[in-house]
Amino acid sequence: MTPDQKFARYVRLSLIGFALVFIYYLMADIFLPVTPQARVYHPVVQISPQISGRVTNVLVSNNQPVKSGDVLFYIDPGPYNLADEQAQLALDDAKLQNKRLDTNVKALEAQISAAKAKQHEQKLLKSRGEKLYKQNSISEQKLESIRANYQASKSNVAAYEAQLAEAILARGELGEQNLAMRHAANQLAQAELNLSYTQVRALSDGIVANLQLLDGAYAVAGKPLLAIVAKKADLVADFREKSLLHMKRGSLAKVVFDSRPGEVYDATLETFEAGVSNGQLSANGLLSTTETSNRWVRDAQRQRIHLTLVNNQSLIENMPSGARATVQLLPESAIGQWFGAAQIRFISWLHYIY
Structure with missing residues (x-):
């Protein structure tokens, strides 16, 4: 075989090898999808x-x-201790004010009783005066004076009753349901709550x-002054949309973590993310913005999935938030699962290098 023939043979083999790899890549991207875009996330609680x-x-x-x-x-609890004491004083003052109003109510009730007695007396004098007037025993002027005194006594009773009604309204309900007491108690509770917030x-x-x-x-x-990283962990992976064509909830997966090269873990597809930020529209009052791209073939959109490790969920709970991983999704067929397992095993070995 001449050198030219050998070279032509090598070119043909290379082209055949490239074609086989390219075909495998196209098929694997749909039936054996794998992505290095996977992370472990922990919920972070901001402490404010x-x-x-x-x-x-x-x-x-x-x-x-x-x-x-x-x-x-x-x-520093100093200012909040003072606010708490001030609120307690306001509550004590409300109790004292209610006692004053109770005393005022009782005094007005006594005055009303005296005024009604006076009114009764004036009523009797009026009846007696009218009889004496008919007998020409008193003058008309004297009768008018008696009648005026009776009307004055009625007005006096009405005035005291109005004052009593106002005093009862100012007093409000009795006990803890009193409005002034509720206001003061609410301020005290707020002050105590703020004091507890000093811890x-x-x-x-x-x-x-x-x-x-x-x-x-x-x-x-x-x-926020500091953050707390929760123990609960979530393993997420981003795939091209077409790569998830044959996947569903419960599909099997293999996971390799960058921090644990050579180790392959079983997982299941838990949920599909409802959407990504690119699919969110905001009502900001502006006109819509169209997508523009100068590329003939635009970048594929990625969608996020959530996975659960089989019998190893505690593993990711002890990993730092943001730990990287590679996820291999497996088809339902046995031969597809074998190829997928071999593919992720090869990737796990590469993690010893990079």
């Missing part, structure tokens, strides 16, 4: 104080495990991360 004040004592350190309810740091606690189990807080810093209500 609910009140403002000077930080007096930071009790935790970076990467320290904490339990839900553990105190993370203290805020900033963990809201969930996890690990303190990126702690930069020091004693003496000023905490602003609602502004």
Whole structure:
């Protein structure tokens, strides 16, 4: 065989090999999809104080495990102690004011009783005067004076009754349902709640991360000061849309983690993500923006799936958030699963190199 014939043979073999690899790639992308775009995510809880004040004592350190309810740091309680005492004084004052109003109600009731007695007396004098007037025993002027005194006594009773009604309205309901008492009790409860907020606690189990807080810093209500990485973990993978054509919930998968090269773990497809940020429209009052691309073949859209490790879920719970992985989805056929297992096993070996 001449050198030219050998060269032509090598070219043909290379072209055949390239064609076979290309065909395998096209078929594998649909029936044996694999992606290196997979990560372990942990929920991160941002810890923000609910009140403002000077930080007096930071009790935790970076990467320290904490339990839900553990105190993370203290805020100066001085101003909130004063607010609590002021609210307690306001409640005591409301109780004292209610006692004054009760005394005023009783005094008005006594005055009404006296005024009604006076009215009864004036009524009797009026009846007697009218009889004496008919007998010409008193003058008309005297009778008018008696009648005027009777009307004055009626008006006096009505005035006291109006004052009593006003006093009862000002007093309000008795007991804890009194409006002034409820206002004062509400202010006291708010002051006590704010005082309890001077102890900033963990809201969930996890690990303190990126702690930069020091004693003496000023905490602003609602502004995050540290983060807690929860133990709960989620394994997600991003695939091209066409790669998920034959996949469904419960499909088998193989996973390789960058931090554990050579180890392959079984997993199942748990859920499909409802959408991605590119598919979200916001009602911002602007006209819609069309997608533009100068490429003849645009980039494929990726969709996210969530996976669960089979009998190894605790493994990813102990991994840091953001740990990278490679995910191989497996078809239902036995031969397809064999090829997929071989493919991910080869990738696991490559992780020893890169």
